[in-house]
Amino acid sequence: MQTEVVSNLSYVNGDLDEFISYMNQHHISQRRGAMIATVNPEIGYAVMKDHAYHQVVSSADYVLPDGVGVVLMSRMTQSPLKSRIAGFDVFMSMLDLANKQSKRIFLYGAKKEVLEAVKQRIDTEYPNVVLAGSCDGYQADKRFVAKQIARSKPDMVFVALGYPNQENFIYEYRHLFPQAVCIGLGGSFDVFSGTVKRAPRWMIKTNTEWLYRLIVNPWRWKRMLNIPKYAFAVLKESKGKKRYYPEQVKDQTKQL
Template sequence: MQTEMVHNLSYVNGNLQEFISYLDTYYIAQKQGAVIATVNPEIGYAAAKDKGYHQVISSADFVLPDGIGVVLMSRLTQHPLKSRIAGFDVFLSLLGLANRQSKKIFLYGAKQDVLDAVLNRISKEYPHIEVVGASNGYEADKRFVAKQISRAKPDIVFVALGYPHQEQFIYENKHLFPQAVSIGLGGSLDVFSGTVKRAPRWMIKTNLEWLYRLVTNPWRWKRMLNIPKYAFTVLRDNKSNKSLYSKQAEDQTKQL
């Protein structure tokens, strides 16, 4: 799978279909575990500020450009990514794959009523999926949840705790479920349950999903400030050639 380095993170450089096909062929079909990080400008900025969090993100087997801001920055810094790969779309694709192949999944995150709605929808629309466990995101003992996942031996683990908690959880506990493909999903369970509406299709296609979120959730404006901060940081560091990687390490990320 081709990758491209954008501001010290090696992103998958393809589209959704290419990525899911590659993941299925070389990981899921082989029962080989993998970690997927979905990175938008907010997460990219957090990783730029915190070396520890950067290590968590960069250790993932796949880093996906889940945000048009990441794609735009890639083009402005001469490391163009083909397209955005949204975490919610990956979630739907993996559910479809799991249903076709009768895979086992574990869900961790969201409020209990949201999680119940998600489980209800999965049972109706994806009847061949085996849900081997689920825990809401308010379980205080994360180690307990990790052990639950370990005992359940799922093929896919969906973690929706929001950043940086979901990435940190997977990073610290992936050794307990090494056979599973694990992915951090942010607010995807809220959208899937119907609790939160996703932007209209035309806004998604025109890369205006961020604007829809801001209009429907104006309290997000402070978080949205991280988008220009991310852009400034990427352009500044690109101009000064600042990197956490050696040139040799960057070359090695071109092909996973």
């Protein structure tokens, strides 16, 4: 796939359909593993602040611009990306492929009740998907979970732990299940289960999904401040004034 570099990360430069078609042809249908990182402005800013986290995210086979802010900054720094590729949409598309090809999947993350709702919906709407295993996001022993995933021999692993936990987990343990396509999905299980509603389609199309989240969850306003911080940092970096920030990333439970 074509890529463009924005703030020292190489992003997939395409749209959802192009990406899914490529993944199916080169990975899923051939059982070739891959790590997919979904990066929005909040995660992009966290990557800029932490060398170790940058190493983790940049090691992904595919970094997706999961946020209109990333796309906007790419165009302001002469590295234009075609479009946003939302992690939730990739999740849905991969489930469609798994259903058509009777693929094995593993679900890791979210609360127990949310995970159960996700499993029930998959069982109803994607009857040919083989649920190889699952684990909620509150299992303290991550190596135990990784071994559980390895034993299940999945084709796809969906990790919804929030950043940076989900990327760190895939980075550390993907060698145990090298045939699987692994992706970090933030709060996608909450949306898929119906626990959290996604923005109306018109807001998604007009790139104002972030505003819907702020209206529904006003407590997010502090996290929303990372969007202008990210924009300022990217512009500053593009002018060669500063490259990284010294702070360490705090664990988060959901993506924007």
